[in-house]
Amino acid sequence: MAERERRQTPPFGGVFAAHARIMDADDMARAVSRMAHEVIERNHGLDLVVVIGLQTGGVPLAERLADALDEIEGIRPPVGSLDVALYRDDIGLRPVIPEAATDIPVDLDNSIVVLVDDVLFTGRTIRAALDAVCDFGRPRAIQLAVMVDRGHRELPIRPDFVGKNLPTRRDEVVDVHLEGVDLGVMQK
Amino acid sequence: MTAHLLGIDGMDRAEIEELLDLTDTFAEIGRRPIARVPALRGRTVATLFFEDSTRTRVSFDTAAKRLSADTLNFAAGSSSLSKGESLRDTVDVIASYGVDALVVRHPMAGTPHRIADWTDASVINAGDGSHEHPTQALLDAYTIRQHRGALDGMHVGIVGDIRHSRVARSNVLAFSALGAEITLVAPTTLLPPSLVGWPVRVSHDLDEVLPSLDVCYLLRMQRERITEGLIPSVREYVSDYGLDAARAARLPADALICHPGPTNRGVEISAEVATDPRSVILDQVVNGVSVRMAVLFLLLGSGRELVDKAESVAGA
Structure with missing residues (x-):
């Protein structure tokens, strides 16, 4: 799980304790494959599509989504990564440290950007990502793919492609990793 | 506690490497079509130069602007110092504009350290005498x-x-x-x-x-x-x-x-x-701007002191 979440979920800096396995590795593979089909259907192919993973959780998922798109269409769209730390609205309120340099490999003017993240929660990361993407150009459209939508939105943002809708309590934590998705809480 | 960058003396390898690693992120911003991020919006960075310099001052100024901070430039030659104002008064006046960071160059070693005692702003040493840069x-x-x-x-x-x-x-x-x-x-x-x-x-x-x-x-x-x-x-x-x-x-x-x-x-x-x-x-020269962005962000935006606070809450 992202270091940021670990630090910012009460009791701050604790250890993640899972209480339920929500998806296993096969479930995730099927979800990625379905989302890939949806991306292709929505955009009538992959001509303009650029896949951009959000640091850190979205980056491996963006690669997996691109692999799945390649498998279906025989074209692997360009894949980039975006660190939105410097666009966050909680700078000065909470610890904010960029994890890795942003890498946008192509011009985004007139492209269709598919943002990929592991968990959609308040929507504030996506708000920051929309600002960041617009600094790189004017895409024709920006779409959002997430593995888990856990609700509790604080901004008018919704995903276009969802692996799983998961009702959660605010104090719970969703951990998306290679072998699956766990729901749990932070403990001291 | 306010964080400062007064010298390399006192920094260990891990701290230096953290800063150099972070610099990659800021170097990438410099290569963008719009080389600016909103990270330090609403913050003010003042450069306070009591000695001639073009590149260091311009480099800090550019770094602050790329982070969307406001900048305020003070050069000794064109200031009230020539009318006899003391260093202490000058710093107090600049600080009263609501400055979050003071970038200081001075011909006397130790001046930035002294200024750090006087102000709540973060002080960055941009060269003090023949001491540090x-x-x-x-x-x-x-x-x-x-x-x-x-x-x-x-x-x-x-x-x-x-x-x-x-x-x-x-x-x-x-x-x-x-x-x-x-x-x-x-x-x-x-x-x-x-x-x-x-x-x-x-x-x-x-x-x-x-x-x-x-x-x-x-x-x-x-x-x-x-x-x-x-x-x-x-x-x-x-x-x-x-x-x-x-x-x-x-x-x-x-x-x-x-x-x-x-x-x-x-x-x-x-x-x-x-x-x-x-x-x-x-x-x-190019890397100078990126490194200074990393320094300014680490001191003013990263909330690094908040990390320690959060950890101490967790430990309590």
Whole structure:
């Protein structure tokens, strides 16, 4: 799980304790494959599509989504990564440290950007990502793919492609990793 | 507690590396079509220069602007200092504009440390006398890392007026912390009176040192040193310590030639060597902005002190 979440979920800096396995590795593979089909259907192919993973959780998922798109269409769209730390609205309120340099490999003017993240929660990361993407150009459209939508939105943002809708309590934590998705809480 | 950057002295390897790692993120911003992020919106960075400088001040100013901070420039020459205002009053006045960071250059060693005691703003030392110039050392380390991967085991020769150089002092501390071996190359008159405790070797023979160098770091030779009697003449200095094409040929093919600027072409470096493919002088300038962005963000935006707070809450 992202270091940021670990630090910012009460009791701050604790250890993640899972209480339920929500998806296993096969479930995730099927979800990625379905989302890939949806991306292709929505955009009538992959001509303009650029896949951009959000640091850190979205980056491996963006690669997996691109692999799945390649498998279906025989074209692997360009894949980039975006660190939105410097666009966050909680700078000065909470610890904010960029994890890795942003890498946008192509011009985004007139492209269709598919943002990929592991968990959609308040929507504030996506708000920051929309600002960041617009600094790189004017895409024709920006779409959002997430593995888990856990609700509790604080901004008018919704995903276009969802692996799983998961009702959660605010104090719970969703951990998306290679072998699956766990729901749990932070403990001291 | 307010965080400052007063010198490399007191920073350990992990802290230096954290900053250099973070610099990659800010270097990428500099390559964007719109080289600006909103990270320090609403913050104010003041440059307070009591000594002439163009590149360091412009570099800090650019770094602050790329982070969307407001900037305020104070230069001693055009200020009330010439009307007799004290340093303390000047700092208080600048601070009362609601400044979050003060970037200070002063001819007296220790001035930024003193100012840090007087203000709630973060103080960044941009050169104090012949003491330290930490952001220069960080940008130099970043530049070497960029070209050579790491400083571990690198042999760095620092050539010229070590005695009066804050750059040399900060660089010796930073490079040695990062695992480089350092040789100071200068006539005895331009070395500090004592080198006890400095992790360096000393040579007076540049030609002998050149073939073993990974980095040849040239310092600016100031002409005042002649009137002070420290070198007999510029010509003699050039013939012993100036890097010309013939000397540069003795450097390994993958060595780097660095200079903190502004260069005295024809003195410490010849015009042809300044444009040698191994010269990374312009990279140093570009990296200077990125490193200073990382410093400003770490001090003003990262909320690093909040991390410690959160951890102590967790531990409680």
